[in-house]
Every structure is written in structure tokens, then in C-alpha cells.
Amino acid sequence: MTESGKVATVTLEGKSASLPVHSGTLGPDVLDIRKITADLGVFTFDPGYGETASCTSKITFIDGDKGILLHRGYPIAQLAEQATFTEVAYLLLNGELPTTTEHDAFVDTLKSHTLLHEQIRNFFNGFRRDAHPMAILCGTVGALSAFYSDANDISNAASRNLSAMRLIAKLPTIAAWAYKYTQGEAFVYPRNDLTYAENFLSMMFAHPSEPYKINPILARAMDRILILHADHEQNASTSTVRMAGSTGANPFACVAAGIAALWGPAHGGANEAVLKMLAKIGSKDNIPEFIAQVKDKNSGVRLMGFGHRVYKNFDPRAKIMQATCHEVLGELGIKDDPLLDLAVELEKIAINDEYFVKRSLYPNVDFYSGIILKAMGIPTSMFTVLFALARTTGWISQWKEMIEEPGQRISRPRQLYTGSPERDFTPFAKRG
Ligand code: CMC
Numbered sequence: 001m002t003e004s005g006k007v008a009t010v011t012l013e014g015k016s017a018s019l020p021v022h023s024g025t026l027g028p029d030v031l032d033i034r035k036i037t038a039d040l041g042v043f044t045f046d047p048g049y050g051e052t053a054s055c056t057s058k059i060t061f062i063d064g065d066k067g068i069l070l071h072r073g074y075p076i077a078q079l080a081e082q083a084t085f086t087e088v089a090y091l092l093l094n095g096e097l098p099t100t101t102e103h104d105a106f107v108d109t110l111k112s113h114t115l116l117h118e119q120i121r122n123f124f125n126g127f128r129r130d131a132h133p134m135a136i137l138c139g140t141v142g143a144l145s146a147f148y149s150d151a152n153d154i155s156n157a158a159s160r161n162l163s164a165m166r167l168i169a170k171l172p173t174i175a176a177w178a179y180k181y182t183q184g185e186a187f188v189y190p191r192n193d194l195t196y197a198e199n200f201l202s203m204m205f206a207h208p209s210e211p212y213k214i215n216p217i218l219a220r221a222m223d224r225i226l227i228l229h230a231d232h233e234q235n236a237s238t239s240t241v242r243m244a245g246s247t248g249a250n251p252f253a254c255v256a257a258g259i260a261a262l263w264g265p266a267h268g269g270a271n272e273a274v275l276k277m278l279a280k281i282g283s284k285d286n287i288p289e290f291i292a293q294v295k296d297k298n299s300g301v302r303l304m305g306f307g308h309r310v311y312k313n314f315d316p317r318a319k320i321m322q323a324t325c326h327e328v329l330g331e332l333g334i335k336d337d338p339l340l341d342l343a344v345e346l347e348k349i350a351i352n353d354e355y356f357v358k359r360s361l362y363p364n365v366d367f368y369s370g371i372i373l374k375a376m377g378i379p380t381s382m383f384t385v386l387f388a389l390a391r392t393t394g395w396i397s398q399w400k401e402m403i404e405e406p407g408q409r410i411s412r413p414r415q416l417y418t419g420s421p422e423r424d425f426t427p428f429a430k431r432g
Helices: 036-040 076-082 085-094 100-111 118-124 133-146 157-183 196-205 216-228 236-246 251-262 270-281 284-295 316-331 338-351 354-358 365-375 380-404
Strands: 002-012 015-023 060-063 068-071
Touching (some): 068 085, 068 316, 076 085, 076 316, 085 100, 085 196, 100 157, 133 251, 157 380, 216 365, 270 284, 270 380, 316 365
């Protein structure tokens, strides 16, 4: 952060405050309002934090109007096309792309942490078989804190790194086992001869009774899906991780909080909601009626997988996801899937409809990721779990950055109170 040299003067009823303006390397300048309460006696009001920079960060940059997404300065399209997920994870965590030696060491360390404590295996039995896998993921990741008490030593850099590696390494195992458990199938242990994405597919789809053959096109698609979801600046779940972390909570608890925030349909739950929406629409003939419902403000129906808080042009991740979608469908020889045909038709109609054009509502990453995952045989209930698995890398990188920031303080927003003014307590007898 540098001083731009600019100062904004805010005047209120004869008092004035001079607010410094800071510049980042990219993006709009930010007005530093930290002195406004002391100088003017007011808070600022920004529900949903749409106009508020809550921190400084060197990890991810988004320009929503231009459809730009950079991780540590590298465009997402270049990373998705040329890097692997583990390279991107290293980049997010450490700030630079790894050399071959650094990458090998990073992957070796991850592989040494892919197994779960056998006691965690027992933990799964506590869940109902029909539990949503996000519930299992959220509970089990939080429970990791009970196994690694060294994670509480957040002032120790080695402890922070160890927790980060444990989380990135163990998430695929927990995620795949959450699925296996709900299916009543045997848990498949991690295979350290496979890549990160291959190993996840193996733990999801292999059976101990027979060899499992990895399809390289599907493994590459899975790797790309993980890259595209790895980080996304200060979104709801990342802000939740940072907020929980600002209290000094251990990183497993913070990531469990992030998983909970990701679960909702306005955020990570959208890819699951897209598939449910397509199933509800049922056939192309019903699209006009559905679109009419979406436009009717009283219906409460939204076109899931469309729109974004930040991207008001296009979601750069969606473009790559769309291409990957065609690759996967081609590889699997899927031509006439009614749900997929419906999705393509819905997209065509919506991007040409004035309602969506006027509001800059374009397909987001989740519109296509749901379709690809379905084609790959991933059950709908696992879609958000996959998002969480990928985003854990971003969450833990953002958590580390926050803890390592000098002068880091607890997050504590204020409010505009609209409740009753102070009044005296009345006992039951006088309440009538
Ligand atoms: N369908 C229909 N109308 C919409 C939609 C939609 N998906 N999204 C926004 N609008 C309308 C909204 O009704 C409002 O209209 P008006 O100006 O007439 O009142 C206008 O567009 C602006 O909407 P908003 O609610 O102020 O926008 P927001 O920035 O608060 O919401 C969003 C962003 C992602 C929550 C929203 O677009 C949405 O609910 N989309 C569907 C869910 C979804 O796909 N979420 C995944 C986001 S990408 C993955 C991730 O990063 O988590």
C-alpha cells in the first residue's frame, strides 16, 4: 500500500475529517476511513461490504468490469491452461511459482500428509448415512483441531505451514470419504503415486476389489476445476475465514467456518443449485415460463449460475469452464443429455434477454462446473464439497497472510442500530 498523496475531506455539521487515499498496485484507490469516527463521530454504512476493502492482500486481484482475475499477478487463463493445481497452490501460499525442485518438495510434503488419523475414520460413523457431505466435511475439518493441537500455536511460522500442508493434503481424503460413507462403500486410501486430482478421483471412484484406471482427460479437467476455484479474493467464505482467524482461532476451525459460509446457494452452493434448477425446469419447453418467474420479483426465483457480486461483464473462470465442459462431454461421448441440452438452451436465451443484459448478469463459473461434474459422474451433493476442497488452498493462504500482517487486529464491524431506545424493565405483573 502506498500513499497516493490525495486526501479526501469530509465535512459534517462544521467538523471536517481529512481522509488519506491509498493506492494499491492495481484497482481503484481506497479511502482510509479509520479516523472518521474520532473526527466526525459517525460510522460508515456498507451492508454486504460491497464498497469496503477489509484488508490489504497480495494474493488475488479481480477487476469485475473487465473480467480480470489474477493470482499473484498471473492471469487465471494462463494458470488454468499451463499450470497444475499443486503449482497454483504453491503460488498462492508462497507468492512465486515454484522451481521444479521446490514443486517436487512441496508435492512430497503434501503426500506425507494425505492419510487421516485412524481415529478420524471412526468419526465418520457418527454421521447418518444420508447426511449431506458438506455437513460431514464441515464437522470433520473442524474436528482436525482435536488431532493437531500444535495448530493452536499460530504465532509459529513452522506450525502455520504445517497446518496449511495438512489441510491441503487431507481435504481430498475427507471429501472423498464423505461421499463413500453416504454410499455405504469402502473407504479408498490415498495413493501417493498419483497427482492431486488423480488421487481424488481414485478415492471417489475406485473400489478396493478392483484396479481403477484414471482417464487423463477427466483428471486434467478435475485439476482445472480445482485451479479455477482455488481463490477468489475477499468473497464471503474467505472473509469468514479471515474473520474467524482474526480472533486467533486455529486454522482448522477457521477453514471449517469458511466451509460453512461456502455452503449457501448464493456462494458455493450455486453449482448444486444449478443442477437442481435444471431438473426442476425439466424440458426446453418450460424455459419461457421459468424465465418469466425469474423476472418476477415476487417469485423469489433466481437463475442460478448467473450473476456475480464482482463480475459485471463476464466471469473469466466461466469461459475456461465452458471450454473444459465441451472437452469433457466430447471425451465422454455425451451428445444427447437432456439436462445438458437444457443448460445450453437456457444460457442462449438468458444471455440475449434484456432483463439479464441490462443487469449485466452473465453465466458464472458455477453454471458450467455443475454440468461438467455431473457428466464426470460426481453426485450433485458433492459439488460444493469440491469447491471447498479447491478453495481450502485460497483460504489457508489468505489466513496465513492475515496472521503474518504486522498490527493485525480482531475484525469487529459496527452497526446502525434501529432497535428500541433505552427503556426500563417491566416485571410480568406489569406487562398486562
Ligand atoms: N437471477 C435473476 N436476477 C438476478 C440474479 C439471478 N441470478 N442475480 C442478480 N439478479 C438481479 C437482482 O434481482 C437485482 O435486480 P434489480 O436491480 O431489478 O433489483 C440485480 O440483478 C442486482 O442483483 P443483486 O442481488 O444486487 O446482486 P448481488 O451482487 O448482491 O448478487 C449473486 C450476486 C451472485 C448473489 C447473485 O447474482 C445471485 O444470487 N446469483 C445466483 C447464485 C449464483 O449463481 N451464485 C454463484 C456466484 S459465483 C460463485 C462464487 O463466487 O461463490
